[in-house]
Amino acid sequence: MQSESKRSLANGAAGVAQPLPCREKLFWMYERLTLIREFEERLKWLVETGVPVGAVHYYTGQEACAVGVCAALEPSDWIASTHRGHGHCIAKGVEVHRMMAELYGKRTGSNRAKGGSMHITDVRVGMLGVNPIVGMGVTHAVGAALSAKVRKTSQVAAAFFGEGGASIGAVHEGMNLAAIWKLPVIFVCENNGYAQATPVEYAVSVPRIADRAAAYSMPGVTVDGQDAVAVWEAAAVARERARRGDGPSLIECLTYRYYGHHQGDDTLRYRTRKEEDAARERDCIRRFRKQMLDQQLLTAAELDAIESANRKRIDEAVAFAESSPLPQPGDLFTDVYVPSRDRGRQ
Amino acid sequence: MTTTAVRELSFGQAINEAIRQEMRRDPNIIVMGEDVAGAAGRAHLGFVDAWGGPLRATRGLITEFGPERILDTPIAEMGFLGAGVGAAMSGLRPIVEIMFVDLIGCCYDQIMNQAAKMHYMMGGQVDLPLVIRTAYGTRGGDNRTYGGGAGAQHSQTLYAVLAHIPGLKVVVPSTAYNAKGLTISAIRDNGPVIMLEHKFLGLKAKGPVPEEAYTVPIGRAEIVRRGRDVTLCGIGRMTHICSEAAESLSGEGIDAEVVDVLTLSPLDEDTILESVSRTRRLVVVDEDTPVCSVARDIAARVAEKGFDNLDAPIKTVTAPDTPVPFSAVLEAHYTPGPAQVISAVHELFGTGA
Numbered sequence: 070m071q072s073e074s075k076r077s078l079a080n081g082a083a084g085v086a087q088p089l090p091c092r093e094k095l096f097w098m099y100e101r102l103t104l105i106r107e108f109e110e111r112l113k114w115l116v117e118t119g120v121p122v123g124a125v126h127y128y129t130g131q132e133a134c135a136v137g138v139c140a141a142l143e144p145s146d147w148i149a150s151t152h153r154g155h156g157h158c159i160a161k162g163v164e165v166h167r168m169m170a171e172l173y174g175k176r177t178g179s180n181r182a183k184g185g186s187m188h189i190t191d192v193r194v195g196m197l198g199v200n201p202i203v204g205m206g207v208t209h210a211v212g213a214a215l216s217a218k219v220r221k222t223s224q225v226a227a228a229f230f231g232e233g234g235a236s237i238g239a240v241h242e243g244m245n246l247a248a249i250w251k252l253p254v255i256f257v258c259e260n261n262g263y264a265q266a267t268p269v270e271y272a273v274s275v276p277r278i279a280d281r282a283a284a285y286s287m288p289g290v291t292v293d294g295q296d297a298v299a300v301w302e303a304a305a306v307a308r309e310r311a312r313r314g315d316g317p318s319l320i321e322c323l324t325y326r327y328y329g330h331h332q333g334d335d336t337l338r339y340r341t342r343k344e345e346d347a348a349r350e351r352d353c354i355r356r357f358r359k360q361m362l363d364q365q366l367l368t369a370a371e372l373d374a375i376e377s378a379n380r381k382r383i384d385e386a387v388a389f390a391e392s393s394p395l396p397q398p399g400d401l402f403t404d405v406y407v408p409s410r411d412r413g414r415q
Numbered sequence: 416m417t418t419t420a421v422r423e424l425s426f427g428q429a430i431n432e433a434i435r436q437e438m439r440r441d442p443n444i445i446v447m448g449e450d451v452a453g454a455a456g457r458a459h460l461g462f463v464d465a466w467g468g469p470l471r472a473t474r475g476l477i478t479e480f481g482p483e484r485i486l487d488t489p490i491a492e493m494g495f496l497g498a499g500v501g502a503a504m505s506g507l508r509p510i511v512e513i514m515f516v517d518l519i520g521c522c523y524d525q526i527m528n529q530a531a532k533m534h535y536m537m538g539g540q541v542d543l544p545l546v547i548r549t550a551y552g553t554r555g556g557d558n559r560t561y562g563g564g565a566g567a568q569h570s571q572t573l574y575a576v577l578a579h580i581p582g583l584k585v586v587v588p589s590t591a592y593n594a595k596g597l598t599i600s601a602i603r604d605n606g607p608v609i610m611l612e613h614k615f616l617g618l619k620a621k622g623p624v625p626e627e628a629y630t631v632p633i634g635r636a637e638i639v640r641r642g643r644d645v646t647l648c649g650i651g652r653m654t655h656i657c658s659e660a661a662e663s664l665s666g667e668g669i670d671a672e673v674v675d676v677l678t679l680s681p682l683d684e685d686t687i688l689e690s691v692s693r694t695r696r697l698v699v700v701d702e703d704t705p706v707c708s709v710a711r712d713i714a715a716r717v718a719e720k721g722f723d724n725l726d727a728p729i730k731t732v733t734a735p736d737t738p739v740p741f742s743a744v745l746e747a748h749y750t751p752g753p754a755q756v757i758s759a760v761h762e763l764f765g766t767g768a
Contacts, residue, residue, distance in 0.1 A: 147505060181538030190537040197504055198537065202528050208494055209529070212501020212509075219445055219483060220506055242494025249489065404539035405582050406681075407606030 128156035130327035133353035135160035137300025149206035154199030175393035204239035214252035233264025253311035282319040294322030429591035433598035448512030452477035455487035492522035531583035555750035567738035596631025642672035660756035
């Protein structure tokens, strides 16, 4: 990714005017927002037509969180993800055909059919793993940030977690470590309102999860998680702080998942249709598109071209997954232990 | 390599030297844990290196490598072991100390679900060069040992719940010599290795250690005493108990072989099976509790693969299926000693009291 224009970063840091990423980045953001949406909608269709892709947690509705944060990161930066991780993967640059092949359980998958939806990883693009043990990925991002600090690189790590994960000890231990060691971490809480069927107002002790930042002497902000530009702005400020060596930040993104916790979950057993309809009114893609057109940043033709190109990419991803070879029984026994290498000398 | 000096070192000193030599060689090695140095941030008052870990195995490292690489942590096993996992995925080679194995309950997910499985479930794309060091064990019958009597939550062995996990290597050194070599092997391994260090080896583990860096291979057991009549298989401190029993048995004409298992996972079946094929009798001695234990796993493997070579049923000598008691009297009963090993051997030969 390209770095932001000086104007927008300066504005973001000073908190004045409406900062914006450069045009090229806006283009990229719309491309990623719609690619995630297309991936998840196609996946949902595949699930409903009986394709056995294993357990999946759709990211649909939350796209602006992953895209806004990753728009503020550099390619060499790291992210660690949650069980609801497809969006984070795509935003950080994991190839969709390898993701789709993984979901199909094919040898060509991102994890060679050993991971599935809840473990998609691509360390080449800084994606340290989808992680379905809630909160654990946060500690891994903290470790990656420690690695950056010890090795004296300028890398930053973003740790995604949900408002459900905000209650687990790992997240708090990770925040405390990052704070005392001033590690370059951006904690990103995607507050979609529900941990499975448990609402945030029941399970979380504070009105805003960002309030908890105070306990770790770090800045905490709550942003509209349906506004990709607002998320980008907060993440850009947090990244700059991290890179300066000033330590971590917490960003709470208010968002909403359109579908159930997983593919089989009926949301109307714990939330109302009225609430769901209202959330869809705040759709992050429609909002971004309108913003681009209203401010004449991108044209309708450009945006349409992105969408149709993405449809084609997902068509190709599905075709790649379907035509890829299945694993062989012998693959069961590969990669249990990390191979040793001759390290050359004692 | 030129010949270098061989000195007598304690168990902790040997581990310390291994870590120190490896850290000099590789700037990506860091040490993390509770009071691995001690007095963090108090250098301005003249306090550094107040503690050095429970076995003092990391004492002095901070004065050579500084607080950037010797990291005292808050009491947050799940957090700092997770940070170790993340750091291992992203370019460092962390050595993380969990003060006592009893504390793995606080961070078991990071071991079981994270570190051990990353390489496999990510399709082999990540290395995970992580060493976890942890202290285990009761004081046994030695009432003079300072620090015993720690009760049920600070005296356990628990390596069975680690050896059970695929993808994790589990090593249990017994002497200063193999502790240094296994520590270096663990550090150089590209995957997660957990090393369990007995708290009360004391003088038994002290011994000659070459100054130079060397490795003791992970995954290989060692025959520490040759014998014809029975194989005594020991783990960690129990290897010394086996040797004491063997010494005593030789006085009554029974010639026992002693195998130090050293690595619990992956287990060196070949060495154990080969030994049993010669001695035709096996006693496995394990300080851990018996249910689903390494002792019974070894017994089962030998029963499956070496049954035809056995002249007698396999015996296991383990701690009882109870928590570790507090009282020194009970703790001495709890921990296997030479007498129980000798008694098991007598049963095999149909002799004794």
